[in-house]
Amino acid sequence: MTLPTIAFLLVSLVIGLYASRRVKGSVRNYFVAGHVIPFWVLALSLCGQALELGGTYDNTARSMTAGFWDGAVLPIGIGTSLILIGMFFAKPLHAMHLLTLPDFYSQRFNTAAGTIVAVLCMISSIILIAGNLAGMGILMEMAVGQLPHITVPIIAALIAVYTVAGGIFAVTWNDVLQSGVLFLGVAVTLGVLVFGGPAGTLEQAFTNRFSWDPLTRLDHGSMSVWAGFLALAIGDIVALDFMERVFAARTGRAAQSSCYVAGIVTIVVGIAMAVIGMIASATAAGSAEGATLLQFAETLPSSVKMLFVMALLAAGMSTIDGAIMATTKALTRNVLQTLMPVVIPDRRLLSVSRLMVTPITAASVLLALVFPVPGELLILAFDLVFAGCVVPLALGVYWKKGTGQAAVLAIVIPSLVRLLLYSTWDSLGLDPSLKGIETLIPPVLSLLIFVGVSVLQSERQGSMPASPAVGAH
């Protein structure tokens, strides 16, 4: 599998370096591709970003060991968030010509809100990058036989190089390759397993691993499944990497349509991956005690195994580059430039942004090597964003009475509550079937705080004009 892996990595690098000729020293080109990314590239790019190793590898592994809904909830949730972005946010946010998502909070509320959102999103993105790098380390060990501490820094460096060179152009154009390889790998693997396996495998797989109970019965963990779904479906609306692509679209309509297409494709591909996991559970290799997905993959025909592993590598890479890009943008523009406007004037924004790729990548590599299974941290990171950032975004777009102070409080307090619940949940001694409810409480709190404080402030200020809602444009 060495040759396909090298070819894949090399071509990714070439695409990234080639894309650098489009940047032409412009921040707008580097950050949002001058808003010229066509619909189909954007749709593929959003798919690549949405289908990270959680939605593919974890999804398949969980479907194999625990059941369909345990795995499929990940891509279904992420796909739904893309559809929601398309329905409610793509057009109004694209019309604002933003460079980063925290810019929205800065422009609509105040710079403090923008900076806090940027920090929260950065933390979640770094954990996301680390999680995907760790997963790629494991896959690379299978593909080229080298240990993660060798391959993870190499892959991270390669991605960083092309991201620095080509910015969002490099990231989205590489997503065309990476999504293509991902779809191909999934289609071939599923096709071979369904049509090439022994008769009755699919039926056996559904008998073993599919049931509606995880959606309807608390004792089967329905609270956890729904909480996971809502955290992804609503929490990912605030995903920096999704939004940077929305801003890069040619038109608001293109942004909207590509979100719909990407959402649907993400759900379909995610379900296909979950079905692969279920079929794996019905095979001898997959049903053995303690069997892992990679052990099952070893039993596939070598050509199919190669495509399956390449698909997973592509899923990881497409997410890592987008997340690196989005994180460095938020760090540079919404944190560093806000705190040190004299040190980083607009003309230095591009060079500082490029410079920041190194520390962000290095931090992610370190986390990936020191803490290679960041699953729980990843959930917490997205929960934090879900807890505080979604309500101010949604109401900021569609409700004109929201105020800056309300936004800051609605971001900070629920996020702290979420952290508190994370650290004390086990000691509360609640029924295990309620596991997941701690994810759903903070956003409700955020809504109450935002609306409450905004209404109170607007009553106190009486006749003072409120800032307009973006959706009214």
Added chain:
Amino acid sequence: MTGVLDGFALVKQNSDARRFALLIALVGFGVELSRVAQTTFFLQNAGADQLPMVFVAFAVLMGLASSIYSVSTHRVKLASLASIACGVAVTATMAAWILIVIGVRSIVLAHVLYCVVEMCFIFLPLTLWAVANEAFSQEDAEKYLPPIAAYGLIGAVIGGTITRAVVGTIGPYNTLPLAAAAYGACCYYCRTIPAQRRAAVTKPRQRPEGKLSVEPIVTTLTVLSLPMFFLAFVIEYMYYSTVGEVVVNATDQSQFISTFGIICAVAAVCAQIVLTPFLFRRLGVGTTAFVYPSALALGAMLTLVYALYQGGRGDSAGPPSMAFASFVLAARALDIVLYQSVYESTTHILYYAVPEERRTRARSLIGGIMFPVSVAFSGLLLMSFSYFNQPMYNVAFAAIVVGFLVLVMGMDVRPDYLRSLLANSDETDTKAREALMDEISRLSLNESRVLLLESLQSEREDEALFAVDKLLDTYDRFLLEDLREIREKISANVLVALTDAMAARGIAEADRLLLA
């Protein structure tokens, strides 16, 4: 369809166009006649696994011939050079046939014959198109070149049909003298081309003459050609390997190849007279240039289906299934049909965005250097795959990955074509301006802004002033932000013209002061 018939009628009315149509048709006819002999002889005497080696040999020969051609263009008229090239083709084809007739059956001859036919396929049309480009203005080129290209395909259809009919009787190799006769006729007709040189629409101006890289479209086409031709040759390699496995007998092989050739040529004619004009009308030239790279990427995926099928079969399994082999045939057909129709017509027009002097050099660069380099690169890479015992599906996967690279690079053709048009046309060039406006009208607001903002920073004042006019048609606060970002890079005169134009359009003084 009426437009197509009009195109043929136009060719009939113009003596130059008629002459070129005949020449191109004869080359198509000759190549198709000799291709069956070439492929059959190669598969029978060398085998498909020797293809990487012959790719490298062909690249070396092509590089050599291109160098000679490039040097000769400064000393000899292009029409004379085309005549000489046809003469060499006659000699080489006849020599190969005589060797075959006297019973030589060596790997070396298989390699030589392969190279001769491929050289004729690439080099003869290249030299003839160079003469045609010199003879026609852009306006005439758009009228005459697509139907002339269609005549070439009709020649190929006739050649393929004759081969299919006679190969069972005279054997697969005796079509070579017929091909030589066609090249001989070409040689004669080349000598009747009158010396003429018409003014090109695009004019070389202030840019330095020495650098081709200043032309964005040339840079893009040059860079794109490397992975694109690599992909085409990997598909060709897969095609020959598949044919060698599916059809074993020499006569069956030649009949199969000639039938396939006819189908492709007919499809190419149809594509040339229906699809190409439709795409030009519907998408514009820039976007149509994306069709062939996309087809190659799709072709790479099709070859993977067959490679996966082959990978799943045991070594001792019988001949492969025709159903799966048809995926490779489809990939090859996509390559041939769209290369000979859409791609060739599109690139001819794309070149008109650059001044004539650079156009000729750009053609030589891509045809004479990049093409052989890609072929050699393909050959060496395929040889290394073979050395490391890589299964076919790994090769196909590598091709798919390169296919995506080609897709990505292909996306640059349209904006770079526009950049070159913007940089090389002025208001006296009505035709170039029309093409420019047609392409700009197909762009989204943001896309056109990116290009026009670049033009605003141009050293050429008339280009910048054109951009001022077009940009202000869509003035809003985001454009003002963009203008402020590049203000320092705009020349003083253009900046004054910009603020004056803003004032004339009633744009607020506060906005104008931000740029002053």
